[in-house]
Amino acid sequence: MKFIIERFDPNQDQKPYFKEYDIELEPSDRMLLDALIRIKSIDDTLALRRSCREGICGSDAMNINGKNGLACITKIADLKEPVKLRPLPGLPIIRDLIVDMTQFFKQYNSIKPFVINHDPPPEKERLQSPEERLELDGLYECILCACCSTSCPSFWWNPDKFVGPAGLLAAYRFIADSRDQAVNERLDNLEDPYRLFRCHTIMNCVDVCPKGLNPSLAIGKIKEMLVRRGV
């Protein structure tokens, strides 16, 4: 099977180039990550991140035939040949398929990703009804793989100013948590022409999320809350 992989080692290369691999797969190679590991066993200079190989750690996000996804849960059988692999778009390339995610995590940290509750903690758990807990479904499952943010044109142009879909999904995860007492502070933090409002509902984020989450919906809810608060 043929693979075309973008390669770049800043120590040796002026700019990224494409390298072609034609490899024999084994029947046990079912996911794209299996194929990449087979390639790496032949050419150990290929650099990529990977860990859990089951779509929960978020390490092996890359651009697969033009669309962002996780190599470990992308079935080889579903891929058009030759398979073209590139690093996630919009972030600086460190080497080969490995990008510098500093900016992505900086944005995540900027939304204060932790429950803020000023009451002294009770002896037992803070109570939360099943309905209140249900509000967190579709939000807390994010694996920070960055497939969404790096498929978003608004994030490409303003990675330093626009929080991006992953960060905004996390922001809403805390806004929606019945235990959190900082909703207004969180909304203030986002009421800005760039941080939230650079989202133009292009919905690439929804299209690529390997966990089936919907950042766009969460962003819409934050916008709605800001509008209601303004009235």
Place this chain on the structure above:
Amino acid sequence: MAIPVRKYDAVVVGAGGSGLRAALQLSNAGLKVAVLSKVFPTRSHTVAAQGGVGASLGNMGEDNWHWHMYDTIKGSDWLGDQDAIEFMCRTAPEAVIELEHFGMPFDRNENGTIYQRPFGGHSSNFGEKPVQRSCCAADRTGHAMLHTLYQRNVFANTQFFVEWMALDLIRDVEGNVLGVTALEMETGEMMIFHAKATLFATGGAGRIYASSTNAFINTGDGLGMAARAGIPLEDMEFWQFHPTGVAGAGVLITEGVRGEGGILLNKDGERFMERYAPTMKDLASRDVVSRAMATEIKEGRGAGPNNDYILLKLDHLGPEVINKRLPGIRETALKFANVDCTKEPIPVVPTCHYQMGGIPTNYKGEVVVPKGSNANSLVHGFYAAGECGCASIHGANRLGTNSLTDLLVMGKSSGDSMIQFIRENNTHLDLPQDAGAVSATRLARLDAQMKGENVHEVGKAMRQTMQAHCGVFRFPDMLEKGVSKIKEIAERAKSLEIKDKSKVFNTARIEALELQNLIEVAVATMISAEARKETRGAHDRADCHDRPGYVNGRDDQNWLKHTLWYKDGNRLDYKPVNLTPLTVESIAPKARTY
């Protein structure tokens, strides 16, 4: 060239659950702490835990820590140290409550309390019937926990060194631990982290086996570093084979499936666990269930065209329960087994999952080694927690949910021990003149090696050898052969060669260094297993079975003791099991039935 040095009060190696929990204590105490991790913290393997964290909250019915303690001791096949087990079970409820206060999105009951599900080996009233003790967030408990702990560390402003791989432990001539050397993966540069106290929270080494639920990063780095620095590894013959890894793929299907009512079937559609464990059935402890499954397969009652797997049936739970409580499993079964589990059973096999042994510690997370007549003498400045540590809470077999309980409780307790230690020993001991030389030599050799051994091939040989010679069932002749084989492979690993010589994010180099750590673990495992002439928990020897005087194949007369393996000369030593809890009566060894 001199290796740059940075000084910290505390260095934590590993940013999974236990490392993050410890880091939180240290940061909140105002100490200067560096947390090193090979991967971004939320990519650590804690993220893959599914079914829940065990704590006797009693939200679903009566429960208490004494029952949890009994179950854990029985689960450990009496190899667990009862002081550590009492400490964990007694502290578990407050550890879970604290996590909830941190923002953990636990599932909830109608009255707003944390939802708890049944789990293997957890019982009420000392083995009477299953109890609901596993606090969960659907089937993504580890993910929710790891993210919550990371988020809390963002709040606490913990300093992370992300994508730094620790290479070697630094000790002075007296054996005091002074920190680690580490490699920045992005630049290929090495640095010394000079610390007053050092914690290893590096996780397990499940990648020594060919069939494993573990992530690629689970390469026993802390164990390799400790072993090379002369610290023994404890009880390395005890590896948990999780009953339900997806056949062929190895990915984990949580025991929570059975907790919610799923059952195991052989090819005849028989719920065979009723024969092996009449009371707990499919919720017996993992060693018992895995052994039963392997027996069914061995005796020709496995399902599938080759009769080589077991069926995990859960369609009778209905799509509503599956979608609500086990959504991740549905996804995993679809992706990795091509099965819609709301309609069909999932093909599963016992798969390597958890390392019960590790770096010997007490329940405070302090590393302890034999010295003179003291079997548990403290190693100055050295701590270990989570899967890489061995307190020993899990003994010969860990109960489901107790890994997350362990990392919360031991992470916090080791953090607290370090805070106290640093207050009492608030200076950096002098680094030896040649600090870092060992690591520099290792890296230089790897760079210079020509015509050496292929990393991929040596790794494969190791994994296949461990799988064939040291699996669910262990045979004396296979173990003996396994020892010589794994020693040969360890020899080959001394001349690993990589083609990639780049300084920048050289993953070939990382994989070679990881394999060197794995090899230490594999050798320790095989040698410890060959030596232990009994069946206990996950260590099942074909020549030691249930017979009068040897309940369940166990030989308490000769083998109620912990193994200690030293890298130097592959020497084995033993130390007694602590059967004395902290505040309650000892639970004496007896036959194990479920």
